[in-house]
Amino acid sequence: MALLPLCHRDEIPDGAARGFLPLPEALRRVIVVRRGQRLDAYMDSCPHYTGGTPMAWRRDAYLNGDGTHLACHAHCALFDIDTGDCVSGPCLGRKLTRVTLTEDQVGYLSVPAHVAGCAARKE
Numbered sequence: 014m015a016l017l018p019l020c021h022r023d024e025i026p027d028g029a030a031r032g033f034l035p036l037p038e039a040l041r042r043v044i045v046v047r048r049g050q051r052l053d054a055y056m057d058s059c060p061h062y063t064g065g066t067p068m069a070w071r072r073d074a075y076l077n078g079d080g081t082h083l084a085c086h087a088h089c090a091l092f093d094i095d096t097g098d099c100v101s102g103p104c105l106g107r108k109l110t111r112v113t114l115t116e117d118q119v120g121y122l123s124v125p126a127h128v129a130g131c132a133a134r135k136e
């Protein structure tokens with residue numbers, strides 16, 4: 014499987030989320046959330062509308078105010094960080110598209126190359 018380099022784990026502060034483009038011409042960022050040593054990654058593509066919508070109202074604003082959920086600020090949807098499931102808002106029953114992270118021995122993260130052209134998951 015072809016991989017694209019994304020970032021280093023230390024670029025994401027503990028308890029924060031950041032978005033990274035896997036390629037400069039990629040359609041969507043990949044959101045990486047760090048909680049301690051745990052990392053979760055999803056496409057920056059809200060499933061509310063077919064085709065997906067970028068979720069942050071400003072750069073890297075992917076979490077709600079308490080930092081407990083991923084949030085789409087367009088219509089206030091909240092998503093479980095562990096599963097990507099929408100738990101509140103207009104896309105209940107849908108989920109974010111999880112991205113598999115591959116980490117090397119010194120903390121650099123890569124993603125499958127196909128995510129560079131990925132949009133929202135259709136449910």
Ligand code: FES
Nearest residue numbers: 059061085088090
């Ligand atoms: S576009 Fe994300 S909640 Fe509507």
